[in-house]
Amino acid sequence: MALNPNEDTEWNDILRAKGILPPKEGPTEDELFEAHDQAVREAQEKHLSDKELDELDELEDEEDEEILRHYREQRIREMQAFAARAQFGELVQISEPDYKKQVTEASKEVWVVVHLFRDGIPACKLVNAHLAQLARKYPTVKFVKIISVECIHNYPDRNLPTLLVYGHGDMQQQLVGLGQWGGMATRVSDLEAYLERCGALPDHPDPSYSASKAEGSDDEVVQSSRRTYHDSDSDYD
Known part of the structure; x- marks a missing residue:
């Protein structure tokens, strides 16, 4: 089996430590940008997950419109599903x-x-x-x-x-x-x-x-x- 020097294996790490293999190349600029964008998206999702509908409306000018629409629709679905089960309330x-x-x-x-x-x-x-x-x-x-x-x-x-x-x-x-x-x-x-x-x-x-x-x-x-x-x-x- 041919050795792949770019694989993340314990053997390759040993060879790199001894100077037999060159250091593993770091992430490309595109990969760094993609990782940054992913982190931003995850942070936005966490920030918005607990917001009420009126709070989402207030944030419309501050956050990505597509993400806001997603959470607004999700919140509406949750409220509709809950209303279908709610029979009492007093x-x-x-x-x-x-x-x-x-x-x-x-x-x-x-x-x-x-x-x-x-x-x-x-x-x-x-x-x-x-x-x-x-x-x-x-x-x-x-x-x-x-x-x-x-x-x-x-x-x-x-x-x-x-x-x-x-x-x-x-x-x-x-x-x-x-x-x-x-x-x-x-x-x-x-x-x-x-x-x-x-x-x-x-x-x-x-x-x-x-x-x-x-x-x-x-x-x-x-x-x-x-x-x-x-x-x-x-x-x-």
């Missing part, structure tokens, strides 16, 4: 006669998160605000609330708020109270992490969801529920 109140159909039966097809609540309990008001935000973020998950004593007769208020997580046609997890997160200090991210551990949330939220806008719309409810709690607590001081 926290809905149900009653006892609806429970079997809206929760048990529905959970055979999708994950269902049930909040047992009572009006006038600040922690329940707080959880309702947090779940309303998560319902918008994860519209493929069904979020419902039901007055506790309608769901379970004589259910004690001391156990509220209570979350029941349904999947595969049966209850998978339950959460009683908010003690593990400091009660009224509970954040929406705490409930989100809990539901993720339960397996109830998809890997990716709604691509059109804006956390900053959602948080702004719920801040007033959250702050109001916390003020109500502190006011009622001070009555006992």
Whole structure:
């Protein structure tokens, strides 16, 4: 077999080190330019991969038009595919006669998160605000609330708020109270992490969801529920 001095082999490296073969020629100028262009393209793709549609529009004058069009179309396809699967998107109140159909039966097809609540309990008001935000973020998950004593007769208020997580046609997890997160200090991210551990949330939220806008719309409810709690607590001081 003829020896190819340009091959990258261990034997050729030994021969070059001993001066038997001449040093391997470096890349040509064209090859260097191509490598540079490839690196630029990869950097652009990484930079654009996490952009929203409106951000891509703003970058149109700054980035290569073809790359922008590619990512805009890809983003639209992702949003359309997600919209086809999204059936819900809000926290809905149900009653006892609806429970079997809206929760048990529905959970055979999708994950269902049930909040047992009572009006006038600040922690329940707080959880309702947090779940309303998560319902918008994860519209493929069904979020419902039901007055506790309608769901379970004589259910004690001391156990509220209570979350029941349904999947595969049966209850998978339950959460009683908010003690593990400091009660009224509970954040929406705490409930989100809990539901993720339960397996109830998809890997990716709604691509059109804006956390900053959602948080702004719920801040007033959250702050109001916390003020109500502190006011009622001070009555006992």
